[in-house]
Amino acid sequence: MRFELSYTQITVYALIITIFFDMFVTKNSLLSTLRFWLSYAIIVPFQLITNWWLTSREIVVYNPDAIIGIRLAGAPIEDLIFGFAMILAVMSMWETMLRRHGGSSSVG
């Protein structure tokens, strides 16, 4: 049996799971903070550069059947959503671990 799920579908699920994780599991709600969006604004251009490198040089080649077909800087739009979800998940986890083990953050 083949379990069919396109890259597009997986990115949407991952995004939903990650937002749920940030809001209800770690309860950090980073999406409502300025620090998250400022960080994301810095990261996005770099993500576009690295995506562009990987896709334009065809280091990674995407199956046209698995993606919706919208591309940004050479890379499928799904990559951007994927990156967003991963960044949100990691930052949310980091802030929780920091509280639990580290006490203060870098600030102060």
Added chain:
Amino acid sequence: MSLEVELSNWSYVAMLLFVIVGSWWLEFAFKLRVLRRPRILVTAIVPVSIFFLMWDAFAINQNHWTFDSEQILGIFGPLNIPLEEYLFFLIIPMAAVLTLEGVKVVMEKVKR
């Protein structure tokens, strides 16, 4: 299969090095305490990375994407995932955390 590694085989690694160079300096420039707290960093990154690596394994298995064998080192870890992908899921999250902590420091400075 050729055992010889040519310059083109480092294409993916080059991108990872770019991210390391582009993010690790923040630790020193802003006196962050991210890289020097590896245990917290690892406990924050690894669970998330495993989740996304599972997806990567699935996508590779489903042929959602393929890697050019001439542009990767050709070393594969568990689940048929290239070494570069494993490193990706460590290096990118580290860069994200460094950026976040850098932003926090700057925001704190602006507030004062």
